[in-house]
Amino acid sequence: MKSAKTAKNLGQIFLRDNNIAKKIVNALYYKKTKKSINVIEVGPGKGILTQYLLDSNLLIIEIDSLYVNLLRKKFPNLKKRILNVDFLKFNPLDFNLTNFIIIGNFPYSISSQILFYILKYKDFISECIGMFPKKIGERIVNKKNLSGLTILIKSYFKTKYLFTVNNSVFSPKPKIKSAVIKIIKRENKKNINYSILHKVVKTAFNQRRKKLKNSLKYILFQKNFRNNPIFQKRVEQLSVKDFTYISRKVIRK
Template sequence: MSKKTRRPNTHFERPAEGDVRAKKHLGQHFLKDENVASKIADTLHYKDYDYVLEIGPGMGVLTKYLLQKDAEVHVIEIDTESVEYLNEHYPKLHGKIHEKDFLKYDVSEIFGTKQFAIIGNFPYNISSQIVFKMLELREFIPEFSGMFQMEVAKRICEKEGSKTYGILSVLVQAFYEAEYLFTVPPSVFNPPPKVDSGVLRLTRKEDFSLACDEKLFFRVVKTAFQQRRKTLRNSLKIFQLPDDLREDSIFGKRPEQLSTAQFIELTQKIEPHAVSNK
């Protein structure tokens, strides 16, 4: 009786000569499906801004469709090999390829105070950090779209009452309308990831200033979800709030029960008492 042979991974494709090798430490999974790339490029509306910044373009499968749009496209890429490939294959990008780490780079060096959109097939290992940096830059970013690990994309778009609703959901939805657009299978990448991917779009709200102290709002949301199984009365003890305030009914809820608007209301209640705790 013959031994059972191990089936080869037929989904992985070795890079063709001249192509960029995917690097595990950079979380690279190169999109290879042209239809999916075109669909992602179409998720932006290209209105009210003249510039688009693509994060992590790799070999430019999405970039080529962005270059067909009515916007000036810039790309930011940390991988030297990818930068060389883009310079060789996309002459339209010359002078607009920035070999930088988006998380550490001051993008005002590219756009100044101009409005710009962000798009990309984001490395899953830093996708949440990309969103947090986008929120810091929200006054300049009216639109943001791209591909995440599916569960992260759905979490960002989730509403209160769900177990997956959390810090990213509340903070993003305070400033943006969040839409989960479509799911993408592992087979459209090389190498294929172990999970499905999801594409979302964030559209900045017309009035994206909050009716509360915004720094305190971020602190309240993050502190509440760090102990998400506890009621707010217990998880927010660090703020040393007076007993009469903590008797308010909102403090009897758990964080996943509060909508973004209720978190703003909660911050308003805490604000007069939190001055000395900043």
Template sequence: MKKVKAKKHLGQHFLKDLSIAEDIAKAITGHGGAQTILEIGPGMGVLTDFLLELDQELLLIDIDKESIAFLSEKYLQLAGKIIYGDFLDYDFREMLPDPYIVAGNFPYNISTQIFFRILEQRHKVTEVVCMLQKEVAERIASPKGNKSYGILSVLLQAFYDIEYLFSVPPHVFDPPPKVNSGVIRLLRNSVEKLDCDEKLFFKVVKGGFGNRRKTLRNSLKSFDLADDLKQHPLMDLRAEQLSVDDFVFLTSQIEKSRGNN
């Protein structure tokens, strides 16, 4: 089979270290009883080989036609389970049962978008084990008070328990990226619904981090805060100092103040 050429516009960097691929596959726990794994961007199947050794059913999705052709020839046993499409907008209703696991070496240029899609599917995706740019991986797993703690940290940690597993150097990829990579694991927590309006919660979190240097009293001005809420001690803090629970509480207070107006 002809080797697939990595395409810069797709953010492709093919992993070539088999031991790292094995470690990623071994990090999958089957949390929530999921019996299906969806691998995003399998490329030439370095990780796929080890995912096939697990007990779960495996589906692959890739936006690269050359990779799809390569994978279809390599994995005859996955006929009908290799999807040509974009995870960001593909309709999986007929392909994926609930619940399912997401795995892969995520393209750096769309990794954040992938996680927002996973958030949309959070009632179905029980586990994520993936490799992405180290800086983004650390941000997602970062606790409050850390400078890397941000929007994605709060939104994902509201619904997932997140662990940074290990770092990966550039030289194990072809072509090598200019940055280090990190592997993280997300396990769906027990939160079915937040104790606030979830759409408003997303807006409050994004608004809070809109200007990290400002206190929440200033960064959330556009929410027309009630006078008593403006005086709440949380308003003296910056967004990076608030936990997920703090943001949920703050959102519920904004929701109440709106209802009283």
């Protein structure tokens, strides 16, 4: 088995508390409805979450071949559904997955990339429960001091802080506490054009000290929309709804 040093280099930390693992899995909506559903588990490591997901249509994605072999021995019935691939490069359409849940104790080094992956496949992901560094978890659910990534996530998903996890229940022990976050797809958000919203958010945050009338001056908006008082504001004064409202007024080329 890998040393603690090697595991840390790969961004791997392993949850050791079965009660916490069960609590994470039981927060999934399908556990309450008792209906089997497509679940993708990301980076299962030794399978502490996996053991509680066997009643679902489970697909496991693990980048480390050592743990892939371990999992295939531990869960022989899942052997063909344990993939040795990089999750960030995984295309769910290759497996005809258009409606699924994501769960995982995500490697902290790719926390932001996981969120961008969720945005990329937002039309297919109904729910995500994951372990994040506590500060990132708080940022995802926070209603103030929003980051550009948080605005994008909140435009398409509801976010909920489930609970804090102490660093003492992990091996190797990280220096920080963790947070379990739940992300649930919002309904009727297909009318928000992601590429336009992303452009507006990115452009505004790149010049966050400027008022919108200056930071967004090269974006074409509908007639007279620039007279809206919202252009006198800076990004820290805006809500998620403000950004989605602005994006709907952009002229599509």
